[in-house]
Amino acid sequence: MADVIVVGGGIIGMTAAMRLRERGAEVTLWTPVGPTETVSAVAAAVWYPTGLTFEPRLLTWAAATYAAFRRQAHDGVPGVIIRETRNLERDGSIGEPWWAAAAGRVRYLPIGAPWTREVRFEAPTVEMSVYLPWLRERFVRAGGRVVRRRVDRLEEALTEAPVIVNATGLAAGSLCGDPEVHPVRGQIVLVANPGVFVSVRDQGEPGTYVHPRTRDVVLGGTFQADNWNTTPEPATRDAIIERCVALVPELAGAPVLGEKVGLRPARRGGPRVEAEKWPGGTVVHAYGHGGAGMTLSWGCADEVAALAF
Template sequence: MTDVIVLGAGVVGLTSAVRLLEAGARVTVTTADEPSATVSALAAAVWYPTHTEGGPRVLERARRTYDELSVQASGGVPGVVPRPTRMLLRGPAATPWWAAAVPDFTAVPGEWRFTVPSVEMEVYLRWLADRVTALGGTIVTRRIARLADLAGEAPVLVNATGLGARTLADDPAVHPARGQIVVVANPGLVTSVRDEDHPEGMTYIHPRSGDVVLGGTFQPDYWDTTPDPATGAAILRRCVGLVPELAGAAVLRHAAGLRPARHGGARIEVDPVPLPGGTRVVHNYGHGGAGITLAWGYADEVADLVGRITRPA
């Protein structure tokens, strides 16, 4: 017997499943793709609210995720480390709204400096999937055509399908924001560098244990996941310009992925219309370029929403 089906095994689905299992629910995760084949697996992935609206609710979710990932880093969860970061500024800049979630945020002339959790997603998604099964959950590989295909299989369905929600939830506000990256061997870097306003395009350099993720692009409504060679060359050029130690670093791979963006921001709410048979749907999708940055905060919110359905006051 399943209390909750979580549809989706990217970072949003798996963190939601972990929180629901910790709250005592019996959970089945259903996913079209292995976690390693999701957009989440491709992410850079550092805590940083890129292209995300601010506001108290998002700040709270971002702060919760920052705190959770920091605790996980201290506890030795694989793939999670605190990463010193330099954000280069091209002109005067007001303190960003998200600085309130970052304990060591400092502004110095020409840049912001701060430490944020950085996550190696292949390793971390494996850890999350293992955590789901260790807590008694099940992960099933199955692609569904409509949410109603799962009607009646559990009292609650959490829709964490990212870009898939465009059709599954019939939500035209969901759209891709393509991101292209280049992964190179790490010449010994430990500090992340970002230049969001680089005149030739957003630029970031995120060192990991054995490689460095270089980016990037943010291309709304581009659906093509084939890496473009000219874009890859331009990313390399910009990154070497900012961090000359990268010159000559071996290129390990080029990749592109589609961030699940949504006009109006992420959708986290109980659908007012139940599926046939009464299954209630809790949506958790549309996190755009900040899915890792917000995942644990929204997983807490999903667990609250599901609790209100299954244990009404």
């Protein structure tokens, strides 16, 4: 028997499994799909607490994750890059954003209408198609075990380990009977990178973002709560491209390489990270991170590991 079974192979499950293994636990990861088939693999995966409001624990997780990815970028971990980031605000804010304490040096610059200020900082960018396979391989090399398995009930895992980590994302709604879990649909467009190196976010409605990666640029996006549609919509694609070209004119004419839709695993009330006694053992819940899974991942994994042991 394993000491812990982690159920869920996205960024939250993988980082939790890695932290538990680093503590010496015998860890098995159950996942129904490969790393590049997870919702995490669709994410633009640029550090920023999208859709979250301040809680002390979120700031702690975000800061720890920011530091972890900076170390990994310095160490040359595949898929991890530090990018200059511009947040273009429209709401007239003058104070420091709640997340700024986690993001190193943050600068505030004047900007013309329709924006009210520009916030500049450096942010880790993670190319998930490269990083998730690397992380899973690292976990296996460290002695972890990966099993392709889908679960209908969490009790299935409790028959094989005294502690399980529930990192099942949207599936946690039915597995735990949690009515606060819901999807937030995100559609993105991938275009060839014409030489763009700075990430840009526009706070408008809908929000617009341009996130360059090694070979492509992620253009977005949408933030559609309770929308389960996973089929890309042509009109939405065209609107995203139009907004992004207006924001970064260098993108004009960039060849479209693809488009994707992901359902962010959100939860009203914020992420659920807590230990709960069940018949047969302990369930450590780790779900509901929405569009900020990458941003909170390593810090959250620290707390999950502490709750498990």
